[in-house]
Ligand code: ADP
């Protein structure tokens with residue numbers, strides 16, 4: 001689960017991380033009012049969307065010469081102009097894709113005089129099984145580009161969970177950022193506070209880009225991207241309230257209501273599978289047969305008819321889907337129940353693409369009979385290889 005920059009900064013501030021003052025605004029008037037609560041003389045108006053690269057982004061409605069989603073303003077009137085430009089318009093950045101994201105919230109924050117920008121992120125390093133701090137002197141830039149062009153400028157510092165954050169970790173971060181003296185102390189302090197925040201919120205990622213040194217020698221977080229481990233959210237009711245569902249993929253959101261694990265992908269074949277492992281195998285075998293999956297969808301072990309119907313509707317709501325492959329092993333879930341769900345859903349949504357179903361397990365014959373007698377053009381398959389071949393053939397035939 002991701003949150004907005006302003007929410008991330010408020011959260012980090014609670015852990016003692018230095019951030020500039022700022023206020024969220026849902027309207028132009030709120031944005032202008034924020035200037036009265038800030039010291040000035042420089043304000044920054046920032047579009048709040050769940051994507052980075054806002055500064056260099058472009059608004060669809062404003063044309064190529066207009067400024068992006070992070071704007072400096074010297075007066076309340078300039079804040080008004082920036083807010084008017086941004087609210088309700090669509091910001092396209094390197095992270096949003098071509099469709100862009102509509103800006104519905106702004107953050108009006110204190111403008112600081114930047115002497116230098118750094119990069120500092122915390123993430124779970126799967127290779128080492130530890131929390132890693134990733135530090136670079138190349139802040140304010142697209143970190144993927146830095147990693148590609150100058151990998152030697154990216155330093156990774158692992159923290160052993162058994163010891164927690166130690167002073168030497170702080171010194172390593174300061175050294176990676178090439179800081180000395182008081183700024184080195186500040187860097188160690190910021191790193192330690194970020195580590196506290198990371199553990200305390202069950203974060204999956206905290207990315208600070210930039211972490212800036214101001215002209216008067218202060219280290220400050222100017223941009224923060226924070227994401228939490230969705231599986232840990234049950235113990236963070238307060239953080240759950242920060243969720244902004246308008247930022248999430250509509251279909252993924254719908255799927256989460258039914259507790260379905262659904263992820264939209266770029267291919268043509270919709271998949272409905274039970275069990276993440278079987279879902280992965282199904283996606284692999286579709287690729288092996290020359291096409292690509294349109295989604296990952298795990299209906300789970302204990303899915304019922306309602307869940308299957310919901311899953312079916314979600315797959316079919318995707319206009320990219322040219323065919324559907326259902327691959328279910330009826331262990332806990334019986335094949336006849338699945339078959340009833342498939343038939344009910346297919347009738348309800350007016351199935352217009354080929355459907356191949358492979359059932360195996362408890363009550364498999366009863367399930368196959370339900371499909372065969374449904375009056376629908378369902379193609380039965382006997383095993384996974386057969387199913388993948390058939391769906392690819394059906395889609396190519398229909399094209
Ligand atoms: P994004 O990464 O989405 O483009 P940032 O918050 O990183 O958005 O802003 C882009 C750039 O704008 C920063 O690298 C920094 O140079 C400048 N900036 C952001 N916030 C401030 C601020 N409070 N004061 C001065 N400059 C800022």
Ligand code: MG
Pocket residue numbers: 052053140209210223
């Ligand atoms: Mg940034």
